[in-house]
Amino acid sequence: MTNKYFLLFLSFILIVPASFASDPLSSDGDDGYKLWLKYEAVANAAVKAEYLRYTSFIGESSKGEVAQSASRELHTGLKSLLGKNVPVLNSFGGKSGGIILKLESGTASSQQEEGYQIKLSGTNVVVSSNSERGILYGTFALLRHMQMQLPVKGLNLTSNPRVRYRMLNHWDNPDGTIERGYAGASLWKWYELPERVDPRYQDYARANASLGINGTVLNNVNASARFMSQEYIVKVAAIANVMRKYGIKTYLSVYFAAPKTLGGLPTSDPLDPKVRAWWAEKVAQIYKEIPDFGGFLVKANSEGEPGPQDYGRSHADGANMLAEAFKPYDGIVVWRAFVYKADPNADRFKAAYEEFVPLDGKFDPKVIVQVKNGPIDFQPREPFSPLFGNMPKTPLGMEFQITQEYLGFATHAVYEAPIFKECLDSDTYVNGAGSTVAKVVDGSLHGYTRTLMAGVANTGNARNWTGHPLAQANWYAFGRLSWDHQLSSEQIAREWTALTLTRNQKAGESIVRLMSRSREIYVDYNTPLGLSRPWMGVHFAPEPWQNKGSRPDWTAVYYHRADSVGLGFDRTESGSNALTQYRPQVQQQWNNPDKTALPYLLWFHHIRWDKKLSTGRTLWDELCTRLYTGADSVTWMQQQWDLAKTHLDPQVYTDVAQRLQVQHREAIWWRDSWVLYLQTFAKQPITAGFEPPKQTLDEVKKSVNVYLIR
Template structure:
């Protein structure tokens, strides 16, 4: 009877036209839509019931299994205390009575890994999802359900996986008033006014989504920190979120404002070497752990963009970090200390400043400190070379910081799949200590037995119904979790998985979607910052082009600082003849970046100031190549529009229409970027446009006159 009901549900659902099954995107990649024959029968035979221990995380795993099976197969598998027949799914740790006799090889999987294996228990054919800890069981259930979402066989299974990094953390740049800095998906999902009394059910779905991709930590507050978050009344609100997230293996973290001892404690100083200051932080940390026993720790932005820090007292970043780390250490807490620092009074190349401050401190940080380093040395640009600190601090735990929200890549409306960017950064060869030492490998290797490893992503999540502001931006949240679990992941398989789980398993749908995703970020690079240009965005909100801006107070806030275009040429000379930023890399890397003939052309103008008639590898002169790249970017968006138009009757109407409209916005804004940039650089270079390339629609003054003071995402 159950299978007949499931069959009827499947037939009815598939009989509906796509428009009648319109979706909002709220379900993310956990849609669990009905599977088609013959998969339905094959899966139903392997998932008849389940066993589970009465512990919160294993119960969460069982609930997810029930949700997935009910959605995909049309029935609710029943719970049984012991295995009673074929098709059971057995959930538990290696010590559970049903699993222990199997002698499964769980030891090497660590506290969060899992094993999924087809086995025989009590003479019955079952599927075992086992781990050393309960959270591993939860991760294993999500992996099992993914097999069904991807239409993969679930008999004869033998899968084992474990995360390669210990901390896999989202950084929410959310303020206490619910404004999200650099957020493009509505307000913060943390409704602080209603917490702790009202716990929005959406928080559980947030935890489910994160657990499904292995994220195990969330920093709730903005790196431009507000000390009020550490007050007792706010800690009660944080506690409520921690209680929701705990069954899903997610620990909560807060950003710590370095001057909090002054603002909250009434002290006259925040000097990290002052005993009173250290004592205040110890007492505050003890208080936090009394409220939230599994509190993860702090994230700190110090002496950067106006934030207070140890340099205010002539102390080093290590001295500031270690004081906080010592307060956290008795509770097994972690301190994440950002290396994003630069100073207006420092005349040196901004590319060099973080390295100059942190490299001398190698080996001086406590074991529970992770120095959080952005993927590139400037600031989340559409393309940057890898940060020179990777490989240069072998005695210091470094964690990667990626930006999931697209502050410099068109906000929410531009389709830009960042998996390709992250793969590029993680696979970069640092040549430290030797050739083949990739950024990914360095992140994975603890500097000593007690040191942490990790990856952080600046979240793109908000209160919008689809979570991320657009349907395709969900892919970047998903991809971050996959790369944090395995920094050696590849962008294309991740894109394929997301596309199948989010849009359906039909290759006629997933094929074009994956093609769009894989070319999308390169398109953005072409129409915004081709050939290694960077930071050409209008300032403040970073919306739209502004390569002409030259009147801001700090030199490194001005786009002209980065492209240095003049009548003779364009580009930032970071070779030994210029700022020698290349000297911060290993000699083998410096030799490549510093040689205009060997540097990857994608970084050409990042490291070299070249004449307009410099001959590029295409055979075109630099000016002609620049214009060609701008046009190539616009054409790529047109191609994505055509590909998406071809999917009109293959995906649900509501999501299809939203993506169609966003691609139209992207097409218009890509043209704006191209025309404004070409008009400006032509005014500097005095060069005619190459044959076959259209003139901008307006003159340069028209583009300069465009003002967008209310663009979203700017800091308050």
């Protein structure tokens, strides 16, 4: 992620089909604003009768503001679902037939502070927890249960979060733009704060709390020092006041050189006493305004951002300095491991491992190192980062990207839960079979007590929050998996579809099929067989021929390495030897091209054009087949969407149908760019049965160039 193409990015967002008005207006149809919290009226008479039996009152045992949010949400949800006002009672004694929100110690749900239990007790439904946040999460879980019209009889559900810090990372800037944001401008109206607090902040908090998300980082990791000024601390405090009511802590990304640029010091050396004192005073200043402040997120010594290495210090030195400033408080420091050097002879794949593994055990207990799911940069498919499992003394947090930086922005439907699950379910073998990435992240493998899962947010000020209506499912899936990574992608897709689009079973099945295949279809026409990062610029237009950049790893040819012999990045012993960063059992999966699963083939091997693969086709023919069938499969996606048409809101149906038309056109654009470019190396005709592109390579290049200069 860089700012190199910032102006091009700004020009691009003007043509993405989403609302970019400063205050998008609602419409008569389903405009997507309510997300998965629509609480549509229960039409089934039998189900409604059962629910009415248990909803004569809402009893609450806590007057705390988070518990109050729970009772308000329950009142709102029941009124919409059942069409009646349900009174909220502070004293309910032996009353029966109600929903009781119960704050108590020692409940069955209390293995973790935020856990909850929902059970039927006589004719009362009891939502209990030993924390107000647990009551809130249990309330949303009960409403989710009722929205899906599931029975109350026999209800006995206990749930605990598997990860302690479940947060969104916003890449929002002070000027209202969002780096890698494709749903409009920032939600945060800094020019209005702190005097005016947009009501939308509360709906954002509700949506996150409904998924169990308990933290939000408000600003870009390419941070501005302005956020450390008193002017902005007060603005952040106004947002934090809203988030707090929904159990959400507020965090900030920090600019490491702020002591110089903002504080006027001659240095930002983390070992300098004056620098350490500056940060301690700054943290104290923040806590004075925000007593439950969550902490700092830091991108340092990466892509030109300043950091401790500027002074000959390590990442641990920088992180520990900030952690020291948080000693009197409950906050944490989240230090990103996304680093790589501009070395033409290096493999960017190896960079984070080489810098961070030697520092294992040297980080302060308040520090969590946040690692991207893969070793490069949020590609459509990546092997899991080799850092997972190789830093047993350091808590490692997961960083997923929800916004679709390399997944077609707001014009391509790509359901990301399979990407998240593919990584979480990968086995590191660090302690033998079953040592999954998920067990590293949730702390169970190494005994971490501070655990984290972060998602780069895909929200903007578009009325439907995410630009593409189906992209809401990615926000939803991240939240659900950060609470419980054992949920399946399909289960989450079914939930989201029923809550958001339609309760009709046949229509829902069609949409779930579309969602479940969407990622593989995208990979086939975009990066088949393990190709990675084939485009630069605004990370959208196909440029596999791009070979000019201020550094080699900011070119496309660095990654795919196409030549007259073949294609792919050799990361075995004969190449960069990146495979040695994994345990032997993992290496065995990928070190032999004849045994490497095809989705990862070109990640780890440079393969001859004429080599016959396990499918019986040569590499060239397999690439053609996947690129063509991938693009053609978007037509299948359109058909699946059309099957659900009569059970969808017309506005939602039309919006997605039109975006699928764009996706089909752009899938062909990607297909033609790849086959025509690679054909110059393979020197082979398009595989029999597929129609050659209508344009020449030069014509395709011109179309890309025109796109980039808009």
